[in-house]
Amino acid sequence: MDGLTLFNIFITIFFYLAARILYRYVSNPFTTPVLLATIVVLLVLNATDISYVEYTPAKELLTYLLGPATVALAVPLYKNRFVLKEKAIQVVVGITIGSLVTICSSIWISKLLNLSEMIQATSAVKAVTTPVAIEVVTIIGGDPSLAAVFVISAGIFGAAFGPLCLTLCKIHDPVSRGLGIGTVSHGIGTSQAVVEGKLQGAVSSVAMGAAAVLTSIFLPLIYNIFK
Structure with a gap:
């Protein structure tokens, strides 16, 4: 080196x-x-x-080093497993609705602004972690390089302004805050959720992973409907 x-x-x-x-x-x-x-x-x-x-x-x-860091999120996740188990239904519903709304709103706004189909496809993956976004975006005709830019931008914006938006909306519950940040701001947002608290970080890591899986499953179907 x-x-x-x-x-x-x-x-x-x-x-x-x-x-x-x-x-x-x-x-x-x-x-x-x-x-x-x-x-x-x-x-x-x-x-x-x-x-x-x-x-x-x-x-x-x-x-x-992001790999070991992501695995390390399992520690607060394990420590708060009983809270997550207690609110399992709310967590699943919240992540599902959040992922679907993120995909649909991205495509709809792109169409409203009369952007190209390539931009519409690429913007739809902005809320998931980069490796997943790059793989999924090629299926619907997006640009992997541009997808990485969108993902990082969404993550930084969500980490910076997500907590403020949640506070302005009077959302103070740690689980709800973690879900909101992790679902739309993936790993970068999760790093900020951890700063807020261990429970927020644990829930955000769950939301990040689940949102990536849901997006990879539903995005091609939803994009074809809009198209």
């Missing part, structure tokens, strides 16, 4: 941890750790003239 890759890893971790510390004292959508750290890292890379290609080795290593 060369020095540049180590530098890129260091600044990514450093600014994310710094953003988390700042968020404890200044809590608002614009200080959300994922959003703020992403912006600062981009500014540093631009200032130091480091290209995306040069940053890629660091990105690939950090992306690899």
Whole structure:
């Protein structure tokens, strides 16, 4: 591993941890750790003239670590299993309705704006995790590269503004907040849900996985109906 890759890893971790510390004292959508750290890292890379290609080795290593991080979500999930079992029906109904509404609203808004069929297909997968989105979007004629951009954008936006929207709608129940964030903002949103609380993070991880499965099953059918 060369020095540049180590530098890129260091600044990514450093600014994310710094953003988390700042968020404890200044809590608002614009200080959300994922959003703020992403912006600062981009500014540093631009200032130091480091290209995306040069940053890629660091990105690939950090992306690899997402696997163990996702598995680690099983710990709070196990600790809160009785709460989830108690509210199993609400959880299943909430994730199902949330996934269907996300798909339908994305396609409908794209049609309303008279966007191309490719954009309509690609936007429909924005709420699921990137690996699933890339695979599913090819089935309905979307662009995998653009799908990744939509997914990341939706995740960052959901992590930054999702909790605020839920609060404005007077939704304070931890399970409901976790469901809402995880269903529409996948892994990035889940990282913010964990900051709110262990129960929110556990429920969000369940919602993230279930939404990915439901989307892969229902999206081709729903898209053909709209088409």
